Amino acid sequence: MSTLKTVVWPRVILFGDSITQFSFQANGWGADVAHRLARKCDVVNRGLSGYNSRWAKLLLPRLLDTTSSADNNIAAVTVFFGANDCALQDKNPQQHIPLEEYSENLRAITGLLSSAGVPADRVIFITPPPLHEPAWEKECILKGHPLNRLNSAAGQYAEACVQVAGQCGAAALDLWTLMQKDGQDYTVYLSDGLHLSQKGNQFVALHLWGLLESRVADLPFILPYWGDVDAESPESSLLGDQ
Secondary structure, three states, X not given: OOOOOOOOOOEEEEEEOHHHHHHHOOOOHHHHHHHHOOOOOEEEEEEOOOOOHHHHHHHHHHHXXXXXXXXXXXXXXXXXXXXXXXXXXXXXXXXXXXXXXXXXXXXXXXXXXXXXXXXXHHEEEEOXXXXXXXHHHHHHHHOOOOOOOOHHHHHHHHHHHHHHHHHHOOEEEOHHHHOOHHHOOHHHHEOOOOOEOHHHHHHHXXXXXXXXXXXXXXXOXXXXXXXXXXXXXXXXXXXXXX
């Protein structure tokens, strides 16, 4: 009896904090990517709400099984941390990560991905978006806390993220800069001053696809188009090498 060959989908991994975790919600940027890549690869959400780059660096080896053939077939990885790292140390010490360490953590993540078979040219760093302080302050007060983030600090971490990407040979999507370009009203991209609104998700999806498309352009359509299946002998169409 012949052994059937398992169909293995390549993977695109979305690794980040809550902005990534929430990206599979209706109209989310991750859902948009998954829709675009249906029948070409699996888009895997590894967003972890509240996490920072220090925790991400520690955890990443547990998320990559290098003994699995599926894990060795990674088409691209997005790395989207910084919104929690940039929390003010005196107001939110649990999530805050010093700027220099943030940069080192991103470099370490690139190295861990490389050791798992994902070269830097398949990695896309995404900077934290801008922060609308009045809106986020309302959220903080509702939870009994003072304002714990500043847009200027988010900008410093965004700049560091872009610099590390350039040094490592990875791509960078600089949301902090793009969303404020030409003095536009960036608040429309945020739902609560920090997380993305529907427009913000659309913005990320559009600009991310511009970087991701070239990295997945050569992925084939997996399994035959239904109209190409031999109705008289579907086995010949469906149980082949593809």
